[in-house]
Amino acid sequence: MSVDTSKVATSNRTNAATASKPGRAGSLASWADDRLGLATAMKKNLRKVFPDHWSFMLGEIALWSFVVLLLTGVFLTLWFNPSMGHVTYEGSYDQLRGVGMSESMASTLHISFDVRGGLLMRQMHHWAAAIFIASMMVHLLRVAFTGAYRKPRELNWVIGCLLLLLGTLEGFTGYSLPDDLLSGTGVRAADGFLKATPVAGSYMSFLLFGGEFPGESIIPRLYIVHVLLIPGILLALIAAHMLLLVYHKHTQWPGPGRTEQNVVGFPMLPVYAAKAGGFFFMVFGVIAIMGGLLSINPVWKFGPYDPTKVTAGSQPDWYMGWPDGLLRIIPTGWETVIFGYTISWNVMLPILIVPPMMLVVLMLLPFIEGWITGDKRDHHLLQRPRNAPTRTAVMVSLMTFYGLAWAAGGNDIIAIKLHLSINQITYFMRVAIFLGPALAFWITRRWCISLQRADNEKLLHGYETGIITRSPEGQYAERHLPITETKAYTLTARERDEVFTVGSDTDASGVAAPNSRSERLRARLSSWMYSHNVQKPTRAELEEAHHHAEHEAELQAGLDHPVDGHQFDDHRLRDTDDVPLRDH
Amino acid sequence: MRLLNRTAGRLSRHRRGPLAGLAVLLLGLVISGSLYTVFSPAQADSQPSETEQVAKGKELFLASCSFCHGQNGEGVPTVRDGYQLGPSLVGVGAAAVDFQVGTGRMPMAQPGQQVQRKPPVFNDEEVAALAAYVASLGPGPAIPNESDYSIDDLSEEERQEAISRGGQIFLTNCTACHNFNGAGGAMPRGGYAPSLHGVEPKYIFEAMLTGPQQMPNFSNGNLSPDEKRDVIAYLGSLEETPEYAGFTLGGLGPVSEGLFAWVVGIGGLVGAAVWIASHTTRSKKSKVNA
Numbered sequence: 001m002s003v004d005t006s007k008v009a010t011s012n013r014t015n016a017a018t019a020s021k022p023g024r025a026g027s028l029a030s031w032a033d034d035r036l037g038l039a040t041a042m043k044k045n046l047r048k049v050f051p052d053h054w055s056f057m058l059g060e061i062a063l064w065s066f067v068v069l070l071l072t073g074v075f076l077t078l079w080f081n082p083s084m085g086h087v088t089y090e091g092s093y094d095q096l097r098g099v100g101m102s103e104s105m106a107s108t109l110h111i112s113f114d115v116r117g118g119l120l121m122r123q124m125h126h127w128a129a130a131i132f133i134a135s136m137m138v139h140l141l142r143v144a145f146t147g148a149y150r151k152p153r154e155l156n157w158v159i160g161c162l163l164l165l166l167g168t169l170e171g172f173t174g175y176s177l178p179d180d181l182l183s184g185t186g187v188r189a190a191d192g193f194l195k196a197t198p199v200a201g202s203y204m205s206f207l208l209f210g211g212e213f214p215g216e217s218i219i220p221r222l223y224i225v226h227v228l229l230i231p232g233i234l235l236a237l238i239a240a241h242m243l244l245l246v247y248h249k250h251t252q253w254p255g256p257g258r259t260e261q262n263v264v265g266f267p268m269l270p271v272y273a274a275k276a277g278g279f280f281f282m283v284f285g286v287i288a289i290m291g292g293l294l295s296i297n298p299v300w301k302f303g304p305y306d307p308t309k310v311t312a313g314s315q316p317d318w319y320m321g322w323p324d325g326l327l328r329i330i331p332t333g334w335e336t337v338i339f340g341y342t343i344s345w346n347v348m349l350p351i352l353i354v355p356p357m358m359l360v361v362l363m364l365l366p367f368i369e370g371w372i373t374g375d376k377r378d379h380h381l382l383q384r385p386r387n388a389p390t391r392t393a394v395m396v397s398l399m400t401f402y403g404l405a406w407a408a409g410g411n412d413i414i415a416i417k418l419h420l421s422i423n424q425i426t427y428f429m430r431v432a433i434f435l436g437p438a439l440a441f442w443i444t445r446r447w448c449i450s451l452q453r454a455d456n457e458k459l460l461h462g463y464e465t466g467i468i469t470r471s472p473e474g475q476y477a478e479r480h481l482p483i484t485e486t487k488a489y490t491l492t493a494r495e496r497d498e499v500f501t502v503g504s505d506t507d508a509s510g511v512a513a514p515n516s517r518s519e520r521l522r523a524r525l526s527s528w529m530y531s532h533n534v535q536k537p538t539r540a541e542l543e544e545a546h547h548h549a550e551h552e553a554e555l556q557a558g559l560d561h562p563v564d565g566h567q568f569d570d571h572r573l574r575d576t577d578d579v580p581l582r583d584h
Numbered sequence: 585m586r587l588l589n590r591t592a593g594r595l596s597r598h599r600r601g602p603l604a605g606l607a608v609l610l611l612g613l614v615i616s617g618s619l620y621t622v623f624s625p626a627q628a629d630s631q632p633s634e635t636e637q638v639a640k641g642k643e644l645f646l647a648s649c650s651f652c653h654g655q656n657g658e659g660v661p662t663v664r665d666g667y668q669l670g671p672s673l674v675g676v677g678a679a680a681v682d683f684q685v686g687t688g689r690m691p692m693a694q695p696g697q698q699v700q701r702k703p704p705v706f707n708d709e710e711v712a713a714l715a716a717y718v719a720s721l722g723p724g725p726a727i728p729n730e731s732d733y734s735i736d737d738l739s740e741e742e743r744q745e746a747i748s749r750g751g752q753i754f755l756t757n758c759t760a761c762h763n764f765n766g767a768g769g770a771m772p773r774g775g776y777a778p779s780l781h782g783v784e785p786k787y788i789f790e791a792m793l794t795g796p797q798q799m800p801n802f803s804n805g806n807l808s809p810d811e812k813r814d815v816i817a818y819l820g821s822l823e824e825t826p827e828y829a830g831f832t833l834g835g836l837g838p839v840s841e842g843l844f845a846w847v848v849g850i851g852g853l854v855g856a857a858v859w860i861a862s863h864t865t866r867s868k869k870s871k872v873n874a
Contacts, residue, residue, distance in 0.1 A: 054854070054861035061853045094744065095751050095821055112828070119829060130845035131853070138850060181755065181764070182837065275860050282856045290849060295829035296841050301764045301822070303755045311759035311837070312769025312777065318842025410839040412770035421697070421774035 050272050051252035051265035055142045060276060061135035064283035065128045066238065072125040073227070079115050081107035082177065082223035084216040093300050101179070101304030104219050108178040108299055124291030129174060131287060133167045133319045140164065140362075144395050146382040148251045149366040150375070156244040159237055161363045166234050168319050173226040175297070175317050179219055182297070184305025185314045187218060196347035214307070254381045254493030256486055263380070315409060325408030326350030329429045362398075372525045374500055386455070387494050389448035390529040393441045400440035404433050445532065452534035455491050458483055459537055460545040482549055496535050500526035634716065641717025644710055648691050657721050676794065677724020678715035683790035685711045687783075697774035698797060725793045732809055733785045735817045747821045750814030757802065758815065765835030766819055771798050781823070785816045 022030065033039045050056070083103040089096050091106070092113040111118035140160060143149055149157040172190075176183045191213045195201040210217035249263050258264045266272060290296075302311065316324055327350040334345040369391060370376075385392040407414065408429040415422040462480035470476050483491075502516070502523045513519070537545070646655065652670030654660050659672030673680075684690040688704040706714065715727060735743050755764070763769045766780035775798050780788065792812050795801030802812070833840040 052861055054858040057857035057861060058854065061850070061857070095747055095818065095825070097744065098748050099752060123829060127845065127849065130842065131849040134846055134850045135853065138854065181759075279856065279860055282860075283853060286849060286852050286856070290844070293830040294841075294844055294848070295827060295832045297838075298765075298829050298832070301835075303751060303764075306755075309755045309759065311755070312761055312763040313767070313837035313839065315838040317838050318845060321839075321842065413836055413839040415770035415774070416768055416776050419774075421772075422770045423773050 045246075046269040047267045048246070049263045049265045049267055050250050051258075051263060053253060055146075056250065057275075057279060058135060058142050059139040060279055061283055062132055062139055063238070063242075064280045065132040065135060065287065066234070067280065068128040068284055068287050069125060069132060070231070072121045072128065073231075075121045076111060076118075076125060077227060079107055079111045079118065080104070080177070080223075082220050084179065084214075084219050096300060096303065099304065102219065104177060104223075105179045105299070105304045108180070112300065120288075120291050123294070123296050124287050125174075126296045127290040127294070128287045129171050130296075130318060131283075133164070133171060136160070136164050136167055141395065141399070144365065145385040145392060146251070147379065147388055147391065148382055150379040151366075151370060152248055152378050153244075153251075154366040154370070156241060156248070157366050158363050159241050159244070161359060163234065163237050163241065165359060166230055166237070170226060170230040170234065171317055171319055173222045173230065176222050177219060177226060178297075178299045179305050180297075180299035181302035181305050181309055181311060182299075182314060183302075184214070184307070185310055186316050186320075187305075188213065188307065189316075193347060193351045196344045197352060198341075198343055198348075214305070249380065251380050251382050253490075255490045258381065258493075260378065260380050313413060315413075318406075321409035322402055322405035323351050323355045323409075325405040325411070325429070326354055326433075328411055329405075329408045329426050329433065331430075358398075358401075365394075372500070372522060372529055374522070374526075381493065383494065386448040386451040387533075389445045389452070389533055392448050393445035396444040397437040397441040401433065401437045404429060404436050408433075449532055449534055456534060456537055459488055459491055459542065462549060480549075482546070492536050494536060497530040497533050499523075499530045637713050637716035638720045640710075641713035641715070641720075644706070644714050645717050648705070649714075652692070657718060673718050673721060675722035675724045676718060678719040678727045679725040679790045680794040680796070681715040681718045682711060682727045683787055683794060683796060685714055687787055689796070698771075698776060701778060725790075728786060728789045728793070728809075730786075733789045733813050733816045735813065743817070746810075746814045746817045748818075749811075750816070750818030753807065753811055754815050754818050757807070761799075763835065763837070765832065766822065767835040780819055785820065788816050788819065789813075 081103045085103045086100055087103050087106050089099050089101055089106050089109060091097070091109050093109055096109065108122070111122055113119070143153075143157065143160070172186070176187050191205055191209065194205040194208065197204060205213065208218065208221070209215040210221075250265075252258050252263055252265065255264075303309070315321060327347070330346045330350050332346055334349070336343045336345065408426070411422055411425045411429070414420060415425055462482040465479045465481050467479045468476055469479055500523050502519045503513075645653075645657070649657075649670075652660055653673050654670070657673035660669035661667070662669055681690075684699075685706055686704060688702040689699040691705060692699050693702065704711070718724075719726065731737070735746050738746060758766075761769050761771065761777035762780055763777075768779040769777045771777055777799070789812055791799060792802040792807060792815070793804070807815075833844055
């Protein structure tokens, strides 16, 4: 029984006020709350705080494009017929009328030309798929470059990697469904990859295709994988990914007031609900515009799949491009014949060995880093990419490998569009795929270290104003002015890197320490990772530098041109709390 | 009516002008001349004779082609075995000349991996003369007539069948190099299969017939003239059909689609994310650096 509030005064006036009747929405809410107990959960979660930064919204692109995929995908299932039964096309597309094809191809053409809005939905579904996987990768890069995958988020990183893998498989199965010439070529390639597996290859291929390629079961099987199996796992993993996000709380950039214990930002309601909701419509809008204006996968031009046909520009969708690129540049003759059986290294290496290996390396990154640093603390403050030069360089190196392999996958298009020889592109890539990542690693690491040095310069000597002054002796010098306290705080909000060193190999009694070999490896890696980094200035260094700056300022105070330098740049103090360091 | 009257008035005002007589005379001459050309019977001597053509062609050939193809079109071998400055033209036929010279590929501007298409150097008459000369060197495929590659004289139903049959032939024989859209593709060592967009039907027919450069030769025994016609009909229908799906992005397949997904899709959406994050809640009127 609730308290009778009618007697409680709501004002200081003499006559007691009575509570007005609850509004319709209010009474509905209490009705629901009495039965579902939502208020307790909502009270906490509607006020949940998220930090504000554009790079934190990249994963959201993936989430919203996945929603678009579900919506458009459901529409497509209403007409799509995943069958390899033979029919003669008699629909609206002139050029294919009277041509024999599978029912799945015919129904794809039916969706494209005879279902109202069908072509738009098909194209939106395809563009959304391309954007879904691309946004997962951009999100992955953000997480890696900022060190957000450190403890406690390692498992969420692994889930993310699995989502990337599943998204790719989901894309491949969906791309294969229409049974057109291009996708059929892709399925044929997949069959070849399976068969390249030693011993089990041909069994796996026969199992998948229900007999010899192409058979009549591959499309129905891929269909059920595409609409039921993988989406189910994707949904479950996305749910886990987001629950972990809520549980861990979102990471944030360091800055005044931001610590490892808090999250500074805006609450879910009303701010993030509006922002995220608005972003959904933007994602939907961009995908709808692309679906409406830009052609993707024009299956009617490819025609139905026929193993005797192939087209120039036969590439998989972009996310499968990099293994294809590796396949395109590997020398053809790499085969071993054992007891009359051929081991095709030229197929196994680029398809069955390197891509899964890359995925494993990706998933292990946080664990490898954690082992080298020995850091067991929770991290909720992000690192700027420059402050982890080795990690940043490793990521850029991996990206370079990926990018080169990816470009190699489009070697024929590059050749005709840039008027190059496809052979020379291949020779170049064969070298660049090894040299490029190494070069990228070295350049990135030196670049990061230089940026760290520049940060230290800013802290110690201020920023460069661009104002040249001439001293009475005739000496020219650029005036440096101190940065604001906020900026200085943000720049110094990072930890000093500690290089791990092994103690003695033996303990006091002369007994060999356990794991001394792995510890020594750890020490070597730790020194490789950290020893070049520039550490932030110490308190003494900062104080000495500020003392020097004050002295300079005093010397210049008496001059007849009271220009502080801020007139000419964007470093004017923005609000009253922002105080230059010099005034302390 | 007033308007008509005024026009008539204006005409009648000029009918006694100093130039009126001249204008009427010119008009009369143009009309009678045109009528004569339309209705007069074709005369044997209005076309240059075969021998004249060959003689003219030989002159042009000696000036522009013989440096590489030899004084008698026999080809010029180089010191390296198996390499030629220019191949022998004996037996290539008029169709090959019409294709190579008519599309501007010959005479070649410079040696290279592949002869480029460029604005033709010779006019139609000169091309015909050259073709006649080369055809006189040895028997070879002749220049096709328009009836060979046109489907205008077919019934609606036959046209429809020709187009879908041509599509299947195209996908079987041509797309491996020229791509599903006829947008072209890469060939080894810097060569390429050129785009078929906007290529005249005659030249497509001749290319199939003579197999220029790296292209295989689709002789009439291999692809009958009717099948060649069907391929051309299919390509023509592709150009006539509106692009139902929107901009084709070059018709190059998944590579250009991936490029657009990243540049337009991800580029646009990351831009949107930056925009959303920079418009944050604020309690003051002035912009706050959050």
